[in-house]
Amino acid sequence: MATAAPVELGERESYLNAGHGFKSWLLTRDHKRISMLYLLSVTFFFFIGGIFALLIRLELLTPAGDLVQSDTYNKLFTMHGQVMVFFFLIPAVPAVLGNFLIPIMIGAKDLAFPRINLLSWYFYIGGGLLMVYTILVGGVDTGWTFYTPLSTEFANTHVITAILGIFLAGFSSILTGLNFIVTIHRMRAPGMTWNRLPLFVWSHYATSIIQVLGTPVVAITLVLVALERLFHLGIFNPQLGGDPLLFQHLFWFYSHPAVYIMILPGMGIVSEIVCCFSRKRIFGYQAMAMAVLGIAVLGFLVWAHHMFVAGISVYSALVFSLLSYFVAVPSAVKVFNWTATMYKGSISFQTPMLYAFGFIGLFTIGGLTGLFLACLGVDVHVTDTYFVIAHFHYVMVGGMVVAYLGGMHFWWPKISGRMYPEFWGKLAALIVFIGFNLTFFPQFILGYMGMPRRYHAYPAEFQILNVLSTAGATVLAVGYLLPMIYFVWSMRYGPIAPANPWNAAGLEWQIPSPPPTENFEEEPVVTWEAYNYEDLGAVPEKQEVSVGH
Amino acid sequence: MTEPAIPQVATTQDDSPHEHISGIGSSVAIWIALLICTGLTAGVAFIDLGPFNTIVALGIATFKAILVVLFFMHVKYTHEKLTGLVIASAIFFLFILLTLSMADYGTRLWR
């Protein structure tokens, strides 16, 4: 498993310089190029969603609703949610890291359906353009959840264009999931059995199941909302015999599993990073693989925990509450196993590992507070308060975004052929951690004290916590900007990365950084187990090529 | 990649698992069964079976769907177990959607 002798970046052909010009990128079928197209687009939408977040936090600096009118504030939190959920959180890890790495990790030349992969990106862009158009013409104010009959009957904002944008993004997600499932079943290299797959691949397999089977339900539901809005049907309108809760059932049937679409890929990233920087194979490989499948399946059974106070029957609420407790079990198994992997490992604290640590702690807090919410008695008090907001930001930002950043740092050398600056990486990770907790921990207290969500004005006694939260958001923004800057900087000035800067296990580390278009010169034949760290040495001191610029 | 010594002629079956070719007779037989079931379900709708009308109608529909899946879609003849798993998963999750939603509607009026 000796790595190839390092060569000057400019001389070697890689996927980055194989073909120049817009057409070679916009009509590419190379999964690595498509992943880079996604990287640019999801970063753009993260930025847009982040701007909405900053505007929200600016408004909430003072108790009075003085920055924007309430109608405008409704648009701010709606657009923040829709852009972040549908155009960043759902696609980011699968479409950027999954697309790039899955074929390589299984020893294949590309995904099963490269043209459908490109089509997925175009659907995403189409949906994104519709969302940008919606924002430019005035936005939507229904909340990202589109509850009826507000969205179908009373909202005078651009609901239908937003729906169309989300529908297209959803179809992109379905096709990506379909592509991954077929790839993982059919394209594995000889010897790459299911039990030798990296957990990153297992996680994306489980995620893809949710994408394929869950997304269509929200797609048809949003279609029904659009039809109801256009033709004044009564399917969700209580004045016409419809039930608003039917919308909520159909919406949350997808939107709860959707949160597992967001987190499972991040868990896959964490498994890879923890093993590498503990120099140990994962503790309980089978349990970890079964856990992601368990989360995917159980995640479909709990949706009405978003509806406990909406008017569902108490008996069904009891059932959903119990099921919600069950879904926490496989997640907990994963946290325990990551911890056990680190136990007696040889731990080093490079940037990816800092993010992994952050993930494990913050995801645990987020997950546990989810259990608070699953308890009916507690939920009655804290639902629709900032407690819920803090809970889901802990899992989505403290969990998924942190994992995404960790993964971007871990695989950046592979993707770009360059190293990011380690000092700035560590500093940014620390800033993100501090900023995140300062932003969202006060929100648990605010919610517990009774501050409702989606309000732009609040009682004066909540101000100090809101000020802390806004201060945290500013720090967090700095933490996000730093990697954007130094990743770009590294493409020109960063040290050239070797094929395996971390001395990590996995097929992706055995090909050059950045990889050639066809990934492998010869199809690999796998004869070793995953995470064979006992055969590998330590993490190298320096992650750069000794000869070079 | 070594050059082949002799160019091979493309044959009907060059890989080991044989693709099932539907016979005309069996296809027509299934088709007739489906038409009969259609007539049956329409006819039975005019007979009062109380709550069983719905069950019989859905039962016949399911029987027809099974015939189409097994014979017309060749699932009976495939060696691929994954196909069955995909079908079962979709049906299972649809079943979850329908039953757990009805668990709410069915119990709303309970005291």
Add this chain to the structure above:
Amino acid sequence: MATNQAAVVGTHADQHDPALLHHFATKEQQKNSASLGMWLFLGQEVMFFGGMFCAYLVYRYKYFGDFGSASQTLNIWYGAINTGVLLCSSLTVVLAVRAAQLNKRKALTVWLLLTIVLGLAFLGIKGIEYAEKFQDHHIPGPTFAYHGTVPSHPNQQVDPHHAEIYFSLYFAMTGMHALHMIIGVGLFGTLAFWAWRGKYSANYYTPIENAGLYWHFVDIVWIYLFPLLYLIDRHR
């Protein structure tokens, strides 16, 4: 796994087969991948239609009498004939796949064209039904008007709001089904053209097979729609 072994020992004939895409090692791998992809797509279609079936289930449960009344305004003959038409088109699809497998180019083209004709016949009958609904003022929206009594309860007037929900779901479900039929007809049109040009043979007929799977699925959706929409409480 058999597929992995096949990946190593790809036949020489495969490598020069123009139908083999470069990222696949063998034709078998390519065919199995396309097949799995199609089945997964059908799986998501089950969930797509399933959302509407859920809405239908909920309201039929809540408003059974009103739904029964509304259902009886549909023409059972059109529904039954359309079911028959679709079943015939499934047969023609099966025979088309068989023709491709037996290298019968002309037969393949004919069966595909027959499928298209039957599909258009279905859509035509559907169009007639929709026109009738328009005349009856049963199209949901500003022109909707419904007067009727619950079957077997001549004193019980149907709530027109509930009837409108029935028709909303009727048009949503049959409309979405019809949209899928139109896509299917377009798909078969393209395939018929290429079949006539000789693109498909026993060596390569995957698109025919997969389009066939799609068409059978659309047929199955209708197999459920017919009893659910047309046959409620008909005996009253």
